[in-house]
Amino acid sequence: MDRPAPLMRAPSSPRLSAVLRQFPRGLLLSATMLGGMMCALLPGTAQADTPPDGPRRSRPIHAPKSQPQAPVTFSGTVSNTDPMTFQADHVAYDSRNGIATWTGNVQLWQNDQIMRADKVVYDRNTGIASARGNVAMVEPDGTVLFTEYAELSNGMRDGIMTRLYVRMQDNARMAANGMRRTGAKVNDLTRVVYTACEICARHPERAPFWQLRAYDATHDMQHKRLEFRDAFVDFFGVPIFYLPAFSMTDPSVRRQSGFLTPGFTPHDRYLGTYVTIPYYWVIDRQSDVTLQGLFSTRTGPELTANYRRYFSNARLNLTGGIAYDTHHDTDYVNTFGQEVDSSGNHGVQGYIFANGQISINKTWRAGANIRWASSPNFMRDYRVSGYGQDTLNSNVYLEGFGTGSYSRLDAEGYQGMNQGVIHNQDLPWVLPRYTYSYFGQPDSLGGRFSLDTTNFYVYRENGTSDQRGQLSLNWDRPFHNSLGQIWDLTLHVESAIHRATELNQQPNYARTTRAQVEGQVLPTVGLKMNWPFLRSFNHNTGTQILEPIVQFLAAPNTGNSTSRNIPNEDSLSYEFTDSTLFSLNRYAGTDRLDGGLRANVGLHNNWTWNGHQIDVLIGESFQEHIDHNRLPYSGLNHHLSDVVMGTHIVPNQFFDFDGKMRLDPYGGKVDFADALGSAGFSHFRVTGGYLFEPVTPYYYYAQRPYTTAAPDIYYKPVSELTVGAASNWDNWHIAAYLRRSLSRKESVAVGGDAGYQNDCFGLDVMYLKQYTTIGGQQSNSTVMFSLTFKTIGTFGING
Numbered sequence: 162m163d164r165p166a167p168l169m170r171a172p173s174s175p176r177l178s179a180v181l182r183q184f185p186r187g188l189l190l191s192a193t194m195l196g197g198m199m200c201a202l203l204p205g206t207a208q209a210d211t212p213p214d215g216p217r218r219s220r221p222i223h224a225p226k227s228q229p230q231a232p233v234t235f236s237g238t239v240s241n242t243d244p245m246t247f248q249a250d251h252v253a254y255d256s257r258n259g260i261a262t263w264t265g266n267v268q269l270w271q272n273d274q275i276m277r278a279d280k281v282v283y284d285r286n287t288g289i290a291s292a293r294g295n296v297a298m299v300e301p302d303g304t305v306l307f308t309e310y311a312e313l314s315n316g317m318r319d320g321i322m323t324r325l326y327v328r329m330q331d332n333a334r335m336a337a338n339g340m341r342r343t344g345a346k347v348n349d350l351t352r353v354v355y356t357a358c359e360i361c362a363r364h365p366e367r368a369p370f371w372q373l374r375a376y377d378a379t380h381d382m383q384h385k386r387l388e389f390r391d392a393f394v395d396f397f398g399v400p401i402f403y404l405p406a407f408s409m410t411d412p413s414v415r416r417q418s419g420f421l422t423p424g425f426t427p428h429d430r431y432l433g434t435y436v437t438i439p440y441y442w443v444i445d446r447q448s449d450v451t452l453q454g455l456f457s458t459r460t461g462p463e464l465t466a467n468y469r470r471y472f473s474n475a476r477l478n479l480t481g482g483i484a485y486d487t488h489h490d491t492d493y494v495n496t497f498g499q500e501v502d503s504s505g506n507h508g509v510q511g512y513i514f515a516n517g518q519i520s521i522n523k524t525w526r527a528g529a530n531i532r533w534a535s536s537p538n539f540m541r542d543y544r545v546s547g548y549g550q551d552t553l554n555s556n557v558y559l560e561g562f563g564t565g566s567y568s569r570l571d572a573e574g575y576q577g578m579n580q581g582v583i584h585n586q587d588l589p590w591v592l593p594r595y596t597y598s599y600f601g602q603p604d605s606l607g608g609r610f611s612l613d614t615t616n617f618y619v620y621r622e623n624g625t626s627d628q629r630g631q632l633s634l635n636w637d638r639p640f641h642n643s644l645g646q647i648w649d650l651t652l653h654v655e656s657a658i659h660r661a662t663e664l665n666q667q668p669n670y671a672r673t674t675r676a677q678v679e680g681q682v683l684p685t686v687g688l689k690m691n692w693p694f695l696r697s698f699n700h701n702t703g704t705q706i707l708e709p710i711v712q713f714l715a716a717p718n719t720g721n722s723t724s725r726n727i728p729n730e731d732s733l734s735y736e737f738t739d740s741t742l743f744s745l746n747r748y749a750g751t752d753r754l755d756g757g758l759r760a761n762v763g764l765h766n767n768w769t770w771n772g773h774q775i776d777v778l779i780g781e782s783f784q785e786h787i788d789h790n791r792l793p794y795s796g797l798n799h800h801l802s803d804v805v806m807g808t809h810i811v812p813n814q815f816f817d818f819d820g821k822m823r824l825d826p827y828g829g830k831v832d833f834a835d836a837l838g839s840a841g842f843s844h845f846r847v848t849g850g851y852l853f854e855p856v857t858p859y860y861y862y863a864q865r866p867y868t869t870a871a872p873d874i875y876y877k878p879v880s881e882l883t884v885g886a887a888s889n890w891d892n893w894h895i896a897a898y899l900r901r902s903l904s905r906k907e908s909v910a911v912g913g914d915a916g917y918q919n920d921c922f923g924l925d926v927m928y929l930k931q932y933t934t935i936g937g938q939q940s941n942s943t944v945m946f947s948l949t950f951k952t953i954g955t956f957g958i959n960g
Contacts, residue, residue: 247268247269248267248269249281250264250267259285260284260285266279267279267292275297276297278296279293279295280293280294289313291310291311293309295309296309296310308322308324310323318344319342319344320341322340324339325337330413332357332951333356334357335355336354337350337378347379348380348382350377352376353377354372356371357412357920358372358951370397370919371950373393373394373395373407374400375407376392377389377390378390380411385411386417389404389407389408390406391406392405392407409952412952417441420438420439420441421439421440422957423438424439425958429459429544429959431459431460431542431543432455432458433457434458435456435458438453439452439453440452447472448471452466453466455484460485460487461486463483464483465480472519474520475518478515480514481512483510485510488507506537510534510539513531515529515530515531515532525559526559527557527558528557528558532553532555533553534576550578552577552579555574555576556574558570558571566597567596568595568596569595569596570595571593572592572593572594573591574591576588589619589621591618592620594618595615595616598611598614606638607638607639607640608650609636609637611635614633615629615631616629621663621666623666623667625666626662627660629730633656636651636653646690647693648690649690650688651686651687651745652686654683655684655685655751658679659679659727662676664728668730668733673726679726681754686715688712689710690710690712691708692708692710693708699770704769707765708765708767709765710762710763711761711762715758716758717757728752731752732748732749732751735749737782737805738805739763739780739807739821742761742805743780756786757788758784761781761783762782765778774810775808775810775811776808778808779805781801781802781805783800794832794856796823796833807820807822814842814843818839819837820837833853833854834853836849844888845886845889846888847884848886851881851883852880853878853881855876855878856879857878878904880902881904882901885898893916895913911929911932912930913927914928921950922950923947927944927945928944943959944959946958946959
């Protein structure tokens with residue numbers, strides 16, 4: 162058969178320069194233009210009262226009322242009744258034969274549509290208009306078509322064109338030997354080539370990276386689809402595979418109903434071999450639905466749906482699924498040596514994830530996030546996003562924003578996903594919680610007042626239930642002196658009142674079983690001094706800052722864990738590092754407080770030059786009061802605390818490092834270390850990370866209740882190493898990583914990714930092996946393979 166027209170640069174001439182200046186080099190046309198370009202750029206029975214030969218002139222032309230109208234279903238911008246303006250070097254009209262001829266740099270435009278040609282002839286008797294020589298047609302959206310000859314008829318709704326060169330949206334290009342247009346609805350093309358790749362500027366005759374080469378094609382302008390028949394997919398001009406038929410959405414269309422690219426996975430631990438068939442349904446301009454069916458060889462089918470809706474002041478996103486899970490999991494023994502019951506995790510299963518938000522006015526908005534699943538094993542079996550997390554969180558909220566203020570009322574619930582470690586009956590319901598924050602303007606004394614409050618009611622089926630009212634008041638007054646010292650005076654009051662029941666249960670494990678009403682008030686006075694010394698170096702291109710920092714804090718010794726009858730909801734963790742060295746309270750929340758008299762000292766050193774930086778902070782805390790109720794290895798078990806250090810180093814483009822460390826000065830041991838660094842050049846880089854902690858923190862212990870100590874697994878140290886490497890060279894990339902637990906002498910995960918990507922094509926192969934066990938799931942491997950063709954879609958295989 163005849164070979165299709167090769168893809169090449171659009172023809173150009175000095176006469177087209179005015180149009181081409183508006184567009185990139187080698188411009189072709191968009192897909193919407195294939196339909197719209199043929200409509201009434203030239204009204205079928207236009208009248209012209211120009212002299213047969215006269216000076217160059219522009220004149221609007223109106224179509225008579227008897228002119229056939231464009232179909233009402235046509236969505237283009239072409240009109241048969243709007244005036245059309247022309248401009249040409251020479252204009253001639255043969256009134257006897259009814260033929261109008263424009264020659265020499267002919268330009269015609271109607272609304273935002275433009276056509277240019279060397280010559281245009283319109284036969285009023287037949288209603289046929291023909292354009293010859295360097296024909297360029299421009300759509301309102303900037304798309305352009307180039308051809309040497311176009312013949313239009315029937316009110317410009319029918320026509321033919323030869324040797325087309327088209328540029329579409331997203332840099333897509335199409336060429337054809339010829340095209341026939343019918344009824345302003347369908348364009349039939351022959352010997353078609355389609356690609357979204359750039360054409361080589363130096364060698365335009367060369368085949369692009371990939372192209373779709375078809376015997377013929379149809380452009381359905383009503384439904385915005387391109388259908389190719391008897392097609393080959395070529396890479397560098399070499400046919401790789403054959404497609405008897407292929408259909409795709411017009412690249413100019415952002416949303417259109419139809420089947421999306423199906424997925425295929427040859428092997429999965431729980432699904433076996435399975436396929437996914439998604440369908441996208443555009444309901445209207447504000448809403449759509451994506452439906453997906455999953456069919457596997459090892460378990461029952463699944464149907465999921467995602468509904469999205471946008472309003473003028475709101476949005477809604479609903480995702481849900483239902484399946485028939487045939488897996489009957491056996492009971493297993495978890496990390497704590499307990500047997501976990503897996504019954505109730507098969508049969509009809511489902512999940513729903515929903516979130517929405519509405520703006521009530523300029524100040525207030527409300528929203529909700531709902532996440533629920535019938536069982537963790539169902540999420541595991543069907544690869545539902547969210548499996549592997551400890552909990553699924555749901556909340557509803559109302560929040561407002563003011564000048565320097567924020568207010569929020571919400572309610573929260575949790576569903577446990579880590580079977581055998583987190584039990585649903587232990588998880589809280591927060592019904593409700595109210596938060597308010599205010600930060601004022603400077604007052605007459607130069608200080609700023611701020612207020613924070615978080616009040617809630619926490620209910621547990623199995624555990625402590627707590628009602629709390631809390632208020633924090635703060636006043637800061639910064640000032641400086643002639644020595645360059647920067648001072649900050651802080652007056653702070655922390656207060657709260659609690660009513661709690663079942664304090665003897667988790668997460669408090671107090672000795673009392675009675676309902677308790679307890680309160681605490683902790684006033685704190687703080688004074689902090691920063692004394693920066695500045696010098697320049699490296700011929701004044703760099704600066705060094707040496708900054709001693711001293712802070713004094715005075716508060717009664719009534720905070721923290723003085724009363725075991727005060728429940729603990731937000732201060733279960735404690736972290737003493739360089740980032741919390743100068744904090745008034747080093748707990749995460751306010752149920753436990755840092756009281757007593759203490760002084761914090763630190764030395765900050767910073768070097769900055771040519772965009773590079775070295776930043777180091779080292780410090781220590783001196784405390785008069787020692788609280789042994791803190792978590793083990795807190796770093797604050799003596800009057801002299803652990804030495805904390807933090808550093809950020811970027812000395813050049815080849816190396817960077819971030820690290821934190823806490824050193825016990827009494828035992829000479831490291832109590833905490835966290836480091837991350839990378840080294841390399843632009844095309845290759847190696848990364849490494851290390852984490853060490855003497856204990857493994859768990860919020861919910863398996864042994865219930867415990868009275869004096871956490872279970873043995875709590876004291877299992879965390880010592881973990883992560884290494885990786887990545888290389889990028891031109892369009893190629895490759896990366897690999899390994900995560901290994903040194904304390905347990907086993908790997909946690911290993912993976913890699915390799916692929917190629919350019920302006921129009923992407924290839925990726927990914928591998929991931931997980932060694933950990935989550936909810937009874939043993940270690941498994943995953944392989945993912947994907948091909949991405951720009952403007953067409955992504956085709957992938959998982960295994």
